[in-house]
Amino acid sequence: MACSKIFSDLPELTNKIIQYFRNDLSTLYSCILVNRLWCRITIPLLWENPFLYYPIENYHFIEIYLSSLSEDDKMKLKEYEFDINLFSANTLFNYPSFIKCLNTREISGCIENWITNVKTLTTEEVKSLRRSHENKQPNFLNSARLICRLLFKVFIENEGNLHTFKAELSLDRDCDYFNNAIELILQNPNFIYTVENLRFNIFNEEKLTNFESFLSLLSSKCNSISTLDLEFNRFDLLMKNVSLINSKFLKKLSIRCGSIPLTNLLLSLKNSNCSNTLSTIVFYQINFFNINNIFILNEVFEQLNVLESVHIIYCQLSCDFIRQIINIKNPFKLRSLFLNQIFDIKIFQPLLQKFGEYLENFGFAFRCVELDLLLEFIKYCTRIKFLYLPGFDQILYPIFSLIQNNGQHLNYISISFHGYYMDYYVNELTKTTSIVLQNLGQILPSKLKCLYLYLYRIETRDFEIFLKNSQNTFFEKLLIDNEISDNQDLLPYLEEYIVKKKRVKYLAFADRYIDLFDFIDEYKLYNVEVQDCREIDVYDYINENY
Structure with a gap:
């Protein structure tokens, strides 16, 4: 109590301290109760x-957002058989005004799960309703589109201001949601x-409508873009709105598309406004064979005055x-550096001689690194x-040496044996799994953020x-x-050596006969949180950490 009184007298200090916990939900919830x-x-x-x-179980926050709707908009929801009594008329804060980050995939997922919960639909009913979209029947997806549009309307009317916007569209219905959002944003560009x-x-x-107009709006009006992540095929649209790349505040540029004619893109960086900021x-997955003039790479990089780090992820690399x-x-x-092709050691050795001591993230696709090159790494x-290591049966022990040599720096290790040769290489896979488990534990560092x-x-x-x-290693995440x-x-072994000894914060174990979610409450007593077993996405990891 005395501590909270001191901090109450120093609001600026309190604010700075609480900001450090912005990604720690349990701590933030506790802070709410102090004063x-x-x-x-x-x-x-x-x-x-x-x-x-x-995905989470509680989507009550959507109902809180929708409580800000006008009565006319609430009646639209009633037409889709939503219970408008779910939307409380009074809230303590103007919650929609706090919105800063929107990801279209996360929004659509939350909306669909919320509809499933409030309408108590079975999994099969949800699948059926989603399939009905192909036959242009209304129901589930029409109501989801409406919810999406109303949420954006609530954010805009309550003067929310975004600092992060991610359009991740892989399905047709994702495009439907996005089209609704674009329409409202074009009408309310602030x-x-x-x-x-x-x-x-x-x-x-x-599948998108008004996408070109949306890019034009971003290019002409959004002057504070510092991070730009591009994964789409319409290079012509990008070049029409090249000021997105030339922003004088641009600090990070991520490009993912094998079909992009890279020469023109690189030329757009030459003499650009971002030469002193990028x-x-x-x-990611760029085909460097598509560069018409390989010397342009040198010209562009020489003009990027503050360029600090370059990340190459599964690109097609030419010798030039x-x-x-x-x-x-x-x-x-x-x-x-993540490799998906085999290289001659004579070509690659000079690269490692120059950059090897700076390399922080390394991995390779199945059978894309041979022994002589691995020894150079x-x-x-x-x-x-x-370290991202999928399938390395012929170079097991050198891999252990690589892990051991980098032990004091390693935070993430991902080891996978699956898919490529599972049906016809069973005995070798079983043997390899045994060798990994018998030799990995003793060479791990004292702390790992994630082992997959x-x-x-x-x-x-x-x-x-x-x-x-x-036993001497603490895992922030252990995913098996x-x-x-x-x-x-x-x-029993997992519980004895990991859970009860509190050697992990987040735990996932995927097995046909074991479901850790049956033990959520029990494991909480040891401060262990059960999660789904999801492999680390290399591209997302790089973009989140650099």
Whole structure:
């Protein structure tokens, strides 16, 4: 109590401290209960992006948003058989005004799950209603479109101002939701003028209406964009609105599309407004064979005066491109390198000699790194934080050496054996899984932010060896996926060595015979939170951490 009284007298200090907990929901919820000042500071943080926590069980926040609707709009919901009594007339705060981040995929997911909950639909009914969209029948998707439109209307009318907007559209219905949003934003452009972080993940642009007008609005009016993430095929639209890339505040540019003619894109960066601000470039699945003039790369990079880090993720790299990267005088650092093709060591060795000590994120696709090249990575790369390793049966022990050599820096390790040769390589997969479990635990660092293991068949004896050998490691996240389960009881070992010893914060275990969600309450007693088993997405990880 005395502590809270002191902080109440220092509101600026209190505000700064609470800001540090913006991604820690449990702590923020506790802050609300301290006093009025703490509550007023904390509530806006909780409501900056409530859709972020999808999928969740409680979608009550949507009802709180919809309580701000006019009576006419509420009657529209009633026409779709929604109970308007769900929408309380009085709220303590103007919650819609706090919105700062919107992701179209998260919004659509939350809306569909909320409709499922309030209408008590079964899973099969939901699937059926979603399929009805193909036959142009109304029902579920029409009501979801309406909810989406009304939510954007609420945000706009309550003068919300975005700083992050992400359009992630992979399904036709995602485009339907987005079209509704674009229409309202074009009518109320102030809603998006202050956006700083912009992402487009769109590969079905033909389903969009007014998208070109939307890009034009962003290009002409949004002058504060600092992070731009582009994943779409309409390069012609991008070049028409090239000022998006030339923003004088642009600090990070991420590009993902193999079909983009990279020469023109690079030329747009030459003599651009961002030459003194752009510090990070992420290339994902770019075909560098498409560069007509490879020397343009050198010219552009030399003019980016504050370029600090470059990230190359599963790109098609030509030998000319590698040589150009090596010869660039600009003192940038190659921070990420994920390979999906085999290289001659003579071509690649000079690259590692120049950038190996700066490399922080490394991985390779199935059978894309041979022993001689891996040994060069072991030799030159000693500060790796993130290792992504799918299928490396022929180079197991050198991989262990790579992990051990980078132990003091490693935060994330992802090891997978699946898909590529599962049906015809069973004995080898079983043996490899055993070798990994018997040798990995003892070489792990004392703390890992995440260890993801997707293994073929986990034997009880090997699993216990791994858990015993890793007893000196604390895992913020431990995610284990056991592809083939033989009804072996692995749970007691997981509980004995991990849960009860409080060696993990977030735990996931995917197995045909084990469902950790049955033990949520029990594991909470040990401060362990059960999660779904989801592999780390390399592209998202890089964009979130650089």
